[in-house]
Amino acid sequence: MASKANAAKKSTETFASVWDALADTPEQAANLRARSELMRQNAWVGLAAPARTPRDIVDRLNDAVNKAMAEPAMQSRLKFLGMTSAAGTPGAFAETFRAEQQTWANVMKRANLTTQ
Secondary structure (H helix, E strand, C coil): CHHHHHHHHHHHHHHHHHHHHHCCCHHHHHHHHHHHHHHCCCCCCCCCCCCCCCHHHHHHHHHHHHHHHHCHHHHHHHHHCCCCCCCCCHHHHHHHHHHHHHHHHHHHHHCCCCCC
16 A cells, blocks of 8 residues: 555656646646646545444445445456446545545645635
């Protein structure tokens, strides 16, 4: 996992140095760096349950989804679509969701974007 983190960091640093070289002003460079975040993002899909769903139900749903995602037919279809699965735990999904929220909040802030 550390190598993926290092690759992502290097990718971000590479984008930053390219944008710094192309920009006419520091402000423009910051804007371009923020926008470069958009070019390195992946799409992801998750399953959520209503708040206060009993833990045993969440665990059963998670187990069923993980098993379905591991089926050879599903893996074959995902590969055909250029996708991969990242089965995991409800806690890992919650962390991914929080991290994505923070990432996009940072992108919006650096690009001077606001919600409407």
